[in-house]
Amino acid sequence: MKNNIKLLVLIFSFGFFLSCDDELNDLQPFTQGNPETFFNSVAAFQNGVDGAYKQLWNYYSDPGSGLQGIPDILSDNVILVRTGRTSNSNYFDYRYVASTGGAIDYYWSEAYEAVNVANLVIAQIDNLGDGADKNNILGQALAIRAWAHFDLVRIYGKIPTQSADANASLGVVYLKVEDGDTDDPFAEPARETVASNYAEIIGDLERASQLIGEDNGQGKLNAEGVYGLLSRVYLYNGEYQKVIDAANEVSVPLATAEELEGLYTDSNEAGIVVKLAINTSSESSGNNVGVLYSQTSASDVLEYAFDFDFYNSIDEDDLRLGVISYIGENSGNQYNAINKFLGETGEVNGRVDVKVMRSAEVLLNKAEAQYELGQDALTTLDELRDLRYVSYDGGETGSALEDAIQFERRVELSFEGHRFFDLKRRGEPIVRSTMGDIIDGSGTPPDFPTISADNFRFQLPIPIAEINANQNFVQNPGY
Amino acid sequence: MLTPLLVLFMTFSFAQEKTVAGVVTDQGGLPLPGVSVVVVGTTSGTQTDFDGNYTINVDQGEKLRFSYLGQKTVTMSVGASNTINVQLEEDAEALEEVVVVGYGSRSKELSTSAIATVSAEKIEAFVPSTSIDNILQGQAAGVQVTAANGRPGNTAFVQIRGVGSINAQTTPLYVIDGVPIPIDTERNFNPISNLNPSDIETFSILKDAATVSKYGSRGANGVVLITTKRGKAGDARVKISSSYGFGEMIPNNFDLMNTTQKLELERQYAALGVGAATSLPGGNATFEDISRLNALDTDWQEALLKNSIIQSNNLSVSGGDEKLTYYLSLGYDKNSGIIENIDGFERISARLNTNYQAKDWLNIGANVSVSRSSTDLPRDRNNVQNPFRAMYDYNPYEPLFLTNDDGSLVTDDQGNNIYNPTRGGFPIALALQTEPEDTRNLLLIGNISAGMTFGEKFSNNFSVGLISNRYNRTSRSIAGGVLNSIVGSAAFPGTQTDNLNVDFEYNVNNVFTYSDTFNGVHNLSASFLLEYNENIATDMFASARGFPSPGIPYLDVAAEATSVGSTESRRILFSQGLFVDYDYDGKYIVSGSVRRDGSSRFGPDNKYGYFYSGSAAWNIANESFMENSIFNTLKLRASYGTSGNQNIGNFQYLNLLDFSNTYNGQTTALPVGVGNPQIQWESQAIFDVGVEFGLFNNRLNGVVDYFKKNSNELLLDRPISYTVGDENNSIFSNIGEIENSGIEVTLSGDVIRTQNFKWTLGGNITFIDNEVVELVDDEDIITGPYGDNILRVGEEINSYYAVEYAGVNPANGEPLYYDLDGNVTNEFSDSFQKIQEGKSPIADFEGGFYTAFSYKGFGLRGDFVYKGGNYIYNFQRSSGISIGNIASNQRVEAFNYWKVPGDTDVLPNPIFQSNADQTSTRFLEKGDYLRLRTLTLDYNMPRDMIDGIGLNSLRFFVAGQNLFTITDFNGDPEVGLGSAESSEPGDSGFVPGSFNLFSYPNTRSYTFGVEVGF
DSSP: HHHHHHHHHHHHHHHHTTHHHHHHHHHHHOOOBTTHHHHHHHHHHHHHHHHHHHHHHHHHHOOTTOTTHHHTTTTEEEEOOOOOHHHHHHHHHHOOOTTSSHHHHHHHHHHHHHHHHHHHHHHGGGHHHHHHHHHHHHHHHHHHHHHHHHHHHHHSOTTTTTTTTTTTTTOOOOOOOGGGSSOOOOOOOOBBBBHHHHHHHHHHHHHHHHHHHHHOOOSOOOHHHHHHHHHHHHHHTTTHHHHHHHTTTOOOOOOOOHHHHHHHHHOTTTEEEEEEEOOOTTTSSSSSSSGTTEEESSSEEEEEEHHHHHHOOOOOBTHHHHHHHEEETTTTTTEEEEOSOOSSSSSOOOOOOEEEHHHHHHHHHHHHHHHTSOOOOHHHHHHHHHHHHBBOOOOOOOHHHHHHHHHHHHHTTTSSOHHHHHHHTTTEEEEOOOSSSSTOOOSSOOOOOOTTTOOOSSOOOHHHHHHHHHHHOOOOOTO | OOOOHHHHOOOOTTEEEEEEEEEETTTTTTTTTOOOOEETTTSOEEOTTTTEEEEEEEEEEEEEEEEEEBBBOEHHHHHHEOOOOOOBBBOTTTTTTTTEETTTEEGGGOOSSSEEEEEEHHHHHTTTTTTTHHTTTTTTTTTEEEESSOTTTTOOEEEEESSSSSSSSSOOOETTTTEEEEEEETTOOGGGGGGGGEEEEEEEEEHHHHHHHHGGGOOTTOOEEEEEOOOOEHHHEEEEEEEEEEEEEOOOOSBBOHHHEEEEHHHHHHHTOOOOHSHHHHHHHHHHHHHHHHTTTOHHHHHBOOOEEEEEEEEEEEEEESSSSEEEEEEEEOOOOOOOTTEEEEEEEEEEEEEEETTEEEEEEEEEEEEEEEOOOOOOOOSTHHHHHHHHSSOTSOOOOOTTTTSSSBBBBSBBBBOOTTTTTTTOOOOOOOOEEEEEEEEEEEEEEEEEEEETTTTEEEEEEEEEEEEEEEEEETSSHHHHHHHHHSSSOOOOEEEEEEEEEEEEEEEEEEOOOOOOOOEEEEEEEEEEEEEEEEEEEEEOOOOOTTTTTGGGGGEEEEEEEEEEEEEEEEEEEEEEEEEEETTEEEEEEEEEETTTTGGGGOEEEEEEEEEEEEEEGSSGGGGTEEEEEEEEEEEEEEEEEEEEOOTSSOOOOOOOOEEEEEOOOOOOOOOTTOOEEEEEEEEEEEEEEETTTTTEEEEEEEEEEEEEEEEEEEEEEGOOOOSSSSEEEOEEEEEEEEEEEEEEEEEESSSSSEEEEEEEEEEEEEEEEEEEGGGGEEETTSSSSOOTSSOOOOOOOOOOOEEEETTTEEEEEEEETTTTEEEEOOOOOEOOTOSSSOOEEEEEEEEEEEEEEEEEEEEEEEEHHHHHHHHHHHHHHOOGGGTOBBBBGGGGGGOSSSSSSOOOOOOGGGSSSSSSSEEEEEEOOOEEEEEEEEEOHHHHHHHHOOOSSSEEEEEEEEEOOOEEEESSHHHSBBBBTBBBBBBBTOOSSSSOSOOOOOEEEEEEEEEEOO
């Protein structure tokens, strides 16, 4: 009897382990999906496309490094406020090297993640039946892939119109799943030329423009958005007639001066062609892009204020002035502070949508192209000026007209991530005011007020981590 | 669990009871105190006093059992006499030490393995330590311990015999009473800090293949077996201990500037044309300004820190009879931490260990412990949200509260002082109050085992262990607080996030053993193991905003829920093993093991792994020719075997899509990692040869080991090109081989051993060489959180990869660097980075030693720890003297910059800010140090003085921790975490101790305590 009990206990002890191997082999992830099987419906594909928008949103809106602000910090539009946290001072003072944290590493990483998601979607697009839905998904994915590569090459490479050697100089790696570029996770690809990058960007965008739908809702690309992007890319590539043709496809009306305030507090969509959006309720701890310029609390903690000369060049009849600036205070000093990104109505948390492309830019792209081709750019320019000024002299010709287009561009698109690229693509130097940061021009002037047009710092360094992990990658000259 | 409690209160009286008294003596006739006297078959019993006397109430005809460690147990029948005197004989067999080895225990003499044991006495010398892993520092050869940082309740980085893996996780496997403790660094889950050190009887640290191979895929980083205390048959023993003390940050070995100095440095920089200095007060201050600012001089360290209060209280009751024993304990520990305005760590714990001989063939054991801890968490990040950065950054002329120009305090409408946001724009003293974060952990560990014997030769042990932890975290930004004003919503003031993580792991194992002896001299035993281990982790969180009052920290009252989430993950390990031991007459011993593990962490092709070991030992001291030699112990042993490491995340072999992010409120599908279906076990082969000896009646004891440990198929989150678009730009893969080899020496001896005075010296040292042996295609891998470390074949693991500084140009003070060709240049470029041969964060040698004196009841013991040969990036110093940081406070050292031609050994001329403020070997410093870890003075009251008041023992003690440090490092050389938010265990490229960056500083403490036993 006793032995039987013992035997039973022993059998129980061993029996426990009988099904253990099955448990082991059947275990699957709980909250994650399989990228090889997930994409089988329009909704699933849209999740993938939204993931790609998310990646773009990440690097455009990052509170430390957002592409909405860094190109202004690198330019002559702003000055570092010395009583702030001096964030991004390595960028403002042109002290960045390949190992500098922040934007240099972040854009490189996030933009290629956007490319990766887009390629994942493109690779499996044939899981959907032919038709408008499939075309719309594919169009968005192609446009996002082009957009991310475009950002990469304009940040880390030269811009075709920048200098004679630009097209032959090193750009980035353009990854297309169709060409088998994405098969090997251990690949160490080498840089391609700028010309090759632009050809592929334009190829993807043009194809997308034929596929994408008319309206995909807030924060997503549609056909006009793709044409808007094309107008910018053609401009960077010096294809001026195409700029005009693409711009003509964009019908979004310009925001009026009255609508501007609501535009920057996200209470209207006036003049928006491409936007990256945040739902400030369900994403209430999401990126707050305005922190790039100021942490607005009980007392302002400004990071960057208007460049003295820039502020004073703006006409007092300019209806934008009150919308884009206010007098900020910090440590007892007054500053010409930046007002575009304080937050939604009533907020000061800096959490707003990123305005990637507005119809004003498309118009200015067109005007600049018309000027380059000797067409009537003045009429185009005046479409905008009519809305922005109580009155203005106008009637410029020749280089005065060219200057007027650029000046209008600088004011209209100020602090929205354009200025550095506009100077760069036009082969112009950065010339900052030598006055200080405080409202009356006192305070600390910039350490490096001038960057010559051929300075290597116009091309940001390839992040050190890429150089370290990829033996085939060549660093930009100067770093 | 109630049974033993009931037993405690059930004492019956019988009519024939009488009182028996007597004296118990040893072989030499000297009285033996503390001998257990039990009435056989009952729970009543007593102990002999200091003079060996006992009295007990017992019935005539019953039996008394006298037992004492190291003596043969004697049983006497109670007859007519009221006096029973007993002389006990020494029991040679019982004196043998038993060591806990994998899946059982073995006599120390028959062990073939390199095992270090740290016992209860040593643990008790470290009273103020709240985490058990910190206690191991310097206590055992080959065990390298570095505190993660000084935060109360934080754990330590423990490495056994060097870096066994370059994958982030090198923590050994902890097993408490047979229950493996899951540590998940990626989720910051480490229950080690929730164990009460007072409950621990021994740590048994398995270092070589002979024992770690038995743990197969989990053994590669070594195994720490923890055995908790058990009851002994006899009267209940009650022990109460209580201690109280305070702590402070270990004082800096450098000086920060005061107002006068800082203003002067600003003036000098401004005069030189350093842009950032011109708008600072010192840049253009008038004489009046300076005297006004001088009056505000603030020591921010004093303003933000406090003295911590450290309390520890423990109660234990243990006892039992020959069938049932119990150990019961309660503990309370508190360490308030050194940050003003927040609390530190608090823990309550309870444990009950029981053992019951249910039948003559069945023994049942049950251990259960519950503990709850709570911790307030300061932000460990590299900006002013971290008080330990703020206290160095805030200028001394910016006081804690805002002041008017006349020096009076500014008040708000309510008449309250206003915290000074300072130039950093962040009033940290206020933020500590308005941005509270705290965690609570409820940890339950239990195990039940059933041991069965089938005759003499067969036995079976079945055990189920489980560990469950409930983790709650609450993180808030209070309405009107610092962060809420910056990033919160004005319409919904106040935010809160609650996390609830429940971890559950169970482990079922069965060991079936056959043991036999042939011809009286051939001893053989073989065990077959089956083990199943499953870990289930479920996490939930919810966030909301819009709170009516900071006093109600519950989501129920929030205006709007903002986000929620839940996840689950599991890991399974299923194993079989066969262990064989043989010895010939206790002289020649051989052991072998083989184990097969199947893990859910690897893909179908690599799911199973085999691990084996073989070992042998020769007890020379047992040979007849060694009789009458000076050796009491002399053993040679050698072992070789393999073990594995599977400390990586789940499902790294699969490509995965993640849905946890939303875009504009909508679901996104994002790839979260490139899977690598080829990944497999990291495997490790250890060769060990050692000698153990005891001389002169064991007055001098020692162990010397040589080991060589080769870790193959290393798993590393290997950096890949960003162009792949991977989330963290790395992929888990098997990337090569590293080798650690070294010598460990442990010695202890009684220098003086007389009746009243004893002086003991002991210590250990470990020398370790390490080297990268093989990498994929021999390509370097640049790693570390900032790309400052490199793996290169033939070089030390994680050698620094840095631009080499060449000093300043004596002519103009310009900083100079070496380019890749070795030429000195005034340029700086990241492309000048090169390997710094022989300089890595890994120490060449480290260890600890102690010296203990005892005279009558007094004892004085000092424990030292030391290490050397490692290098640390001193980013804190860089921040304290960097020119661009002039708007923040600086170290006094910053004055020592180049001023006139010919100056050498100085900091660069501030006008060369761009090239001076760069990371280079200028800030790579040697981390050698020697530290007095604890100094304890105690006094045991003589037994005859306390007997009268009914006490068994009474001890008073005073202890100091970290009283002094010898180092050349500019700062605290004991660096574990640099900055948790920048790089912590589980992050790719994390290297412990590679840099410092304002993590929670280590503390010095003074404690007073008393222990009472009765």
